[in-house]
Amino acid sequence: MVLKRTPLYDLHKKLNAKMVPFGGWDMPVQYSGIIEEYHATRTGVAIFDICHMGEFFVTGDAEQTGLDRIVTQRLRDLSVGACRYGMMLNESGGILDDLIVFRLDDHEWMIVVNAATSDDDAAHFQRQLNESESFDDRSVQTGKIDVQGPKSRDFLLPLIVGIDRLPYYGCARFDVMGEPAIVSRTGYTGELGYEIYYPADKIARLWESLLTRGAVPAGLGARDVLRIEMGYPLYGHEISTGVSPLDAGLERFIDWEKDFIGKEALLQYKQGGVAARTMCFVADSRRSPREGQKIFSADDKEIGVVTSGTFSPSLLKGVGLGRVAETVPTGQTVFFGTPDKKAAAVSAGRPVYKNGSLKA
DSSP states (O other), X not given: OOOBOOTTHHHHHHTTOEEEEETTEEEEEESSOHHHHHHHHHHSOEEEEOTTSEEEEEESOHHHHTHHHHSSSOOTTOOTTBEEEEEEEOTTSOEEEEEEEEEEETTEEXXXXXXXXXXXXXXXXXXXXXXXXXXXXXXXXXXXXXXXXXXXXXXXXXXXXXXXXXXXXXXXXXXXXXXXXXXXXXXXXSSSEEEEEEEGGGHHHHHHHHHHTTOEEOOHHHHHHHHHHHTOOOBTTTBOTTSOTTTTTOGGGOOTTSOOTTHHHHHHHHHHOOOOEEEEEEESSSOOOOTTOEEEETTSXXXXXXXXXXXETTTTEEEEEEEESSOOOTTOEEEEEETTEEEEEEEEOSOSOOOOOTTO
């Protein structure tokens, strides 16, 4: 398989980044080291190459175009300059992808989707939109750098005038180094953070400028640790076409008062009793849970499987996410591993990292 490369690939190689396959892309997993990059994000400013993500633009009324029906969240009442997280489902209620919708103007929308599913997502949008001419896939033309960390606002202020007025889950157009850009503030790492959508053919200059000004480059390794500590789902792990939003613990991102693809199947599933739950847990030791390991109850019953796991540099313990067949109350003891080699853990509420600057 030939891996795709982002516009920043040569700069990653120049920084001696360790590159790995990810969702069909050749991506940096680390530069100086995962722990160092993690701490840079939690305490200062780190930058991430996210050019592999997909960006779709839709013009027109959300309901008339059919955009509102594709997404589980209501879009009609989304304010201009605001973003909203949601999902798009298949007719069976399985998650095709999770996404963020941006309302750039009254009749202008940007939808950001995952890299691995981008092509399938584009095809789904084109099938489901009533007005296919309103759809524009600008993934190739759009680069994306995420600037994350508690010092990111002060770091970006000299470069992006007015960014200090951007609210949490807000977005706006800015001039960034003489180029038009869309900047949002979602902070998916659990820290104050901004996402810069920039012309792909110019984004190398922006990356080098951010490095020169002192930002620390961070890779997929640190990003995964950060998101697991926050309890955020990742496509292919906590969510997939075989997992419903109810299984994934994402019902709060469903507006049951509106119509959306998969709604009837979800309602039937909910009425019949949800078969799975997503849980977060913290190990009693430094041992890291690993994807695919089993989860056991305190009485040695196999109840589920680990979907993501890592070592938390803040807690100095292993932390994980898992899908289980029964509700596990917060504070209850569980075990993870194999039948002959288990490690103890405690069920925890999400997030397990609670000192972030996300909404500062």
